[in-house]
Amino acid sequence: MNVITDHLAEFGDGLLLTVGLTLLSLAGALAAGVVVAALRVSPVRVLRAAGMAYVEVLQNVPLLVWLVLAVFGLPEVGVIAGLFTTAVVVIALYQGAYAAEAIRSGINAVPAGQGEAARALGLTFTQSLRLVILPQALRTVIQPLGNIAIMTLMNTALAAAVGVVELTAAANRVNLAEAQPIWIFVTAGLAYMALSAVFGLVTGTLERRLAILR
Amino acid sequence: MIAVRGLHKRFGDQTALRDVDLDVARGEVVVVIGPSGSGKSTLCRCLNRLETPDSGEIRVDGAALPAEGRALARLRADVGMVFQSFNLFHHKTVLENLTLGPTKVRGDSRAEAERRARELLDRVGIGDQAGKLPAQLSGGQQQRAAIARALAMRPKVMLFDEPTSALDPEMVGEVLDVMTGLARDGMTMVVVTHEMGFARQVADRVVFMADGEVVETGTPAEFFASPATDRARDFLAKVLSH
Numbered sequence: 045m046n047v048i049t050d051h052l053a054e055f056g057d058g059l060l061l062t063v064g065l066t067l068l069s070l071a072g073a074l075a076a077g078v079v080v081a082a083l084r085v086s087p088v089r090v091l092r093a094a095g096m097a098y099v100e101v102l103q104n105v106p107l108l109v110w111l112v113l114a115v116f117g118l119p120e121v122g123v124i125a126g127l128f129t130t131a132v133v134v135i136a137l138y139q140g141a142y143a144a145e146a147i148r149s150g151i152n153a154v155p156a157g158q159g160e161a162a163r164a165l166g167l168t169f170t171q172s173l174r175l176v177i178l179p180q181a182l183r184t185v186i187q188p189l190g191n192i193a194i195m196t197l198m199n200t201a202l203a204a205a206v207g208v209v210e211l212t213a214a215a216n217r218v219n220l221a222e223a224q225p226i227w228i229f230v231t232a233g234l235a236y237m238a239l240s241a242v243f244g245l246v247t248g249t250l251e252r253r254l255a256i257l258r
Numbered sequence: 259m260i261a262v263r264g265l266h267k268r269f270g271d272q273t274a275l276r277d278v279d280l281d282v283a284r285g286e287v288v289v290v291i292g293p294s295g296s297g298k299s300t301l302c303r304c305l306n307r308l309e310t311p312d313s314g315e316i317r318v319d320g321a322a323l324p325a326e327g328r329a330l331a332r333l334r335a336d337v338g339m340v341f342q343s344f345n346l347f348h349h350k351t352v353l354e355n356l357t358l359g360p361t362k363v364r365g366d367s368r369a370e371a372e373r374r375a376r377e378l379l380d381r382v383g384i385g386d387q388a389g390k391l392p393a394q395l396s397g398g399q400q401q402r403a404a405i406a407r408a409l410a411m412r413p414k415v416m417l418f419d420e421p422t423s424a425l426d427p428e429m430v431g432e433v434l435d436v437m438t439g440l441a442r443d444g445m446t447m448v449v450v451t452h453e454m455g456f457a458r459q460v461a462d463r464v465v466f467m468a469d470g471e472v473v474e475t476g477t478p479a480e481f482f483a484s485p486a487t488d489r490a491r492d493f494l495a496k497v498l499s500h
């Protein structure tokens with residue numbers, strides 16, 4: 045047990061970085077998801093195609109490949125950003141593709157009459173989406189978005205591979221010094237589980253609070 | 259107020275509207291009747307371009323219907339629509355349903371929009387339901403709220419697509435009463451309905467449709483007493499026999 049208490053500071057720093065990575069990239073993913081889902085249901089064909097291309101390209105290359113590509117490729121083309129920032133942006137864009145698909149299914153679940161009534165009032169397509177469709181769509185996909193939040197949390201561990209010292213990387217460093225992998229990685233695993241339990245609770249609460257009466 | 263010329267609309271190989279002409283004068287109440295599938299809803303939905311016609315021309319208050327975008331939205335703001343299934347916004351209170359359009363489309367202040375919304379809710383007899391969600395209202399109350407929502411935009415014309423068909427029988431009257439009041443106040447109205455009593459008493463003109471065509475049109479007195487076509491006679495025999 046001493047291996048953990050002796051290295052609490054390292055674990056703490058890693059955990060903080062994991063939480064930061066997760067919350068920031070999740071916020072970005074939701075924003076990207078809303079925009080891309082809106083593109084995918086747009087009446088303009090080019091925008092629909094752009095939304096679809098985004099999802100296909102992002103989902104069909106592993107996140108680790110995107111991370112490595114960004115960390116080593118961006119400086120080549122003159123974009124210099126910190127490792128943490130790069131990781132946040134890449135994870136946000138990647139998870140954004142999944143969020144977009146979840147949100148799009150929510151949009152499709154909103155009865156067509158809602159959008160028709162909105163347009164019949166004189167709202168533009170964008171206003172209808174923003175004021176009538178999306179608020180209802182998002183409430184129906186709280187559960188899938190909660191799963192995406194947990195997936196985002198787990199995927200932040202990949203940032204370890206490009207040098208961000210988040211929880212997994214921190215555990216690895218402690219293990220290099222102490223060689224007690226079981227204790228160290230079980231501790232890291234429990235921390236991840238605790239965090240995803242929090243996401244589960246938040247999702248459940250939101251779902252109960254925001255349920256729509258029909 | 260509304261002038262329709264040579265309207266055609268197909269869904270795949272199914273023709274929903276065939277060469278439809280229709281004129282509605284300012285202040286006129288036109289009731290559209292006809293068998294199910296005859297194109298009444300499609301006609302109604304073409305009038306504010308919820309359906310895009312294949313050909314033909316529609317003018318509302320002199321202006322041709324714009325095809326897309328802001329100009330179309332602006333025109334729709336002047337054309338109120340009431341749906342069979344109410345289509346109140348589920349996530350908003352009744353009051354918010356009424357203020358959304360005026361604040362976002364007309365640019366009214368929130369206070370002004372709320373004041374007018376409460377006035378309209380009183381007018382349709384549900385002033386005490388303003389703070390509720392649509393799901394907490396009866397069907398008749400929801401439809402009256404939907405009418406008030408359309409009126410909140412100060413429309414030049416109101417379209418009704420079978421506004422009482424989804425209601426329990428005991429609630430039909432309260433909605434028809436609101437519509438009759440509107441007609442008396444001089445609103446220009448196009449009403450698709452199977453309520454023959456309403457057509458007789460309130461319509462200035464009845465339009466009978468079958469198979470996507472306007473088969474016959476006339477005053478309710480003429481039309482109900484002596485329909486000129488066999489199809490209208492058959493239809494009336496069916497709907498009036500019970």
Ligand SMILES: Nc1ncnc2c1ncn2[C@@H]1O[C@H](COP(=O)(O)OP(=O)(O)O)[C@@H](O)[C@H]1O
Pocket residue numbers: 269272273274292293294295296297298299300301
């Ligand atoms: N969205 C649609 N897709 C395919 N066919 C449709 C659609 N809407 C209407 N139709 C067809 O067009 C015809 C006219 O329908 P509609 O205007 O709803 O008639 P009514 O309102 O008089 O019952 C029907 O044959 C119907 O099946």
Ligand SMILES: [Mg+2]
Pocket residue numbers: 298299300420
């Ligand atoms: Mg119909």
